[in-house]
Amino acid sequence: MPQVTFKVWRGNKDGGQFKDYQTDITEGMVVLDAVHQIQAESAPDMACRWNCKAGKCGSCSAEVNGMPKLMCMTRMEDLPTDKPVTIEPMQAFPLIRDLVCDVSWNYEVKKKIKKFKPRKPDAQDGTWRMQQDDVDRVQEFRKCIECFLCQNVCHVLRDHHKHEEFAGPRHYVYTAALEMHPLDTEDRLLDLKDDNGIGYCNITKCCTKVCPEHITITDNAIIPLKERVVDEYYDPIKKLFRMFKPKK
Amino acid sequence: MSQSPLSLPQARGLGQTQRKDKWWLQPLVVFLGLGAFVVYSTWAAFQGAHYEFGPYLSPMYSPLLFDAGTAFGTGSLGHHTWFGAWPAWIPAWVPASPALLILSIPAGFRTTCYYYRGAYYKAFWADPLNCAVGEPRNGYRGENFFPLLIQNIHRYMFYLAALYIVILAYDAVIATQFQADWAANGGKMLFGGEGGAGFGIGVGTLILTLNVILLGGYTFGCHCARHFTGGNSDHQSKLPLGKKPYECISCLNRNHMKWAWVSLIWVGFTDFYIRMVSMGIWIDWRLF
Structure with missing residues (x-):
């Protein structure tokens, strides 16, 4: 699969903006894998909460392309990758940092x-x-x-x-x-x-x-x-x- | 707007979203579909004519409490009327259309229906336009206060709507009873195919029968019906009527949206069909 652009929300409660990251997507990857890859390659300070990676802990909730989803259960092959994939924190709770909210x-x-x-x-x-x-x-x-x-x-x-x-x-x-x-x-x-x-x-x-x-x-x-x-x-x-x- | 003590992100404005799918399509289809039905049914209700043809009675005019006297286009009464001709005591400013006396019940049932509420709040009031899409206004009272608190009368609407299903079922039975003189009624009753007086099945009979089946599926799959047959009890093993009715209604309820739409479209089509055959534009074919 090709290199995909991700627009990831970076910021805290005082403000922030979407920042573009590119990473290679391989077969079977989920959005959380892509976020981890971006952390490893170009944004080690990006905050992201996760735990089980199996859709059972409910930690990695975020908004992927505008829809609330668990990042660990959202497969990359189900998303259109010809346009940037947006990832942002949940909107109904106070933001702590980047993709992490205070729930x-x-x-x-x-x-x-x-x-x-x-x-x-x-x-x-x-x-x-x-x-x-x-x-x-x-x-x-x-x-x-x-x-x-x-x-x-x-x-x-x-x-x-x-x-x-x-x-x-x-x-x-x-x-x-x-x-x-x-x-x-x-x-x-x-x-x-x-x-x-x-x-x-x-x-x-x-x-x-x-x-x-x-x-x-x-x-x-x-x-x-x-x-x-x-x-x-x-x-x-x-x-x-x-x-x-x-x-x- | 913000009544929360939490420090929350700024709410988005009308239509603002990061969604990349066609999120606008669903509310648009609902807007057009419901809007078209409301326009057509309002127009049909004010016509006061072409609502019956032979044994057929439009569901938008049933029960026919008083007949406006246009049954055969000759001022004579049709045989569906319950209490005879349009009474003189009804003020002259009330349009002489029997539908106006009875349509408030099915309209009220659909308006307060849990499915339709969610659908028209989105399509007509943008509250919200769709999931995770920004809204046009800040204030929100929901169904917690008047006027939307009135939606809680849905169960009473259900009782009355259930009664209508019985009446419509009766209409479907009546739609199998043809009379000999209709065929020669000034050439205005055009039945195609074979068939004389007495029991018979015409295309209109099938349409009216399907209409009551679809309306029954929608009405008895209602959330209130589900509540009364078991939803209100914590002891499913001790329900007075057993678990079967609750399970059947739950089964219908799972497809409540589909029943709602199909029955709505079919009611409109049934009225349209009877209107067309009554006006002599279409011919109602007798199957036997």
Whole structure:
């Protein structure tokens, strides 16, 4: 394969610019390989976060040709190489340097979500019994590797900077995994509506498109949670039924 | 714009992106497709004529609460009407078109549909234009506040839309019942091919039947239907109706976008077909 030009963002939170680098591409290379090659050949000070190189750690999230992707899972042969390939950091988080962002905001949001609260154990030995059918649905959500590409592509964070009011797709997936768990007894719906701003989601499905684990974020996590919020707070007939329903 | 305490990169302006693919194509197709349908259906709804032909009734006029009296181009009533002729108590300034009385339900169902919401926010409001593409405005309230908070009535729209499916299915059955006098109705009822009175199948019958199938696939694959049949429960093994309905609806729901588009196009075509045969421009062929 030929020599390819890469436009890589170089800079920090105070500013920066795209800088051109050229490197040889060989068969089977991924974008992260190219970045490492550029570091070795011409930019040893270029900052880039990576770890597993297998699409499982979620460290090498960036934007390749404008789309949020894991660099380790983006094959060079899938990119047009007749034009420069752009690589830039995620846009929804503060930049530390070059391709590295500070994603710690996500961990702070996650801490605020109510934790798993199981019902009383089913057996005297302190264990529970549940059907496989009941847990099948939440298994999908546990595939999340916290790469935060979904957070990055969501325009509510990326373009509107609603970090104070909106938890983002990653945390809706996390909430769905807890909220739909057959053993869980905690109620997170009020938090979802008020503190975590699920109403800000306008169903662009961009989060689903960029998820490297192919989690159906919008259809299986966000919309079902939105419907549960509607059940609880916006459906007058449901409210009426609840008024006459005997308390447990 | 920035309400975040974080020091974030400057948000990009309208259409600004590093994407190199044809990201503009999808919102453009949606804009043209939905726009064309809205223009056509609005025009058709205001016509108040050529909405029925023999046993066929346009889905845009069903249920036909009152007949505007143009069924045969002679001022007589068609046999689809539920409550007879267009009543005198409806103010004269209301256009005498039965579609205007009923179209708000299917229109409301589609407008509040989760798929369409995502699609028209992009195509008509550029919010966003497409994934990772800059937007034209700074402020954003989403569906958290009025007016878009109203989108939460989608489940009520679903209840009503489901009722319409039953009515349209009835219309499809009625579309197999031909009467003898239609063939000689002033030469205005042009049926091609063989077939007399009683049970029969015409091209229009097939079109109306396919219409209700496609609309059913779209309506019953709705996210609300999925919610009611199991999505609202944490115990899939204890669902009142068992797991099958939830699985079937989830299966339809996975292709909700395709059902939405195909059913939309087919509704438009069904109305157009009935309009054309009613105007005598096309001939409705009887298969038997």
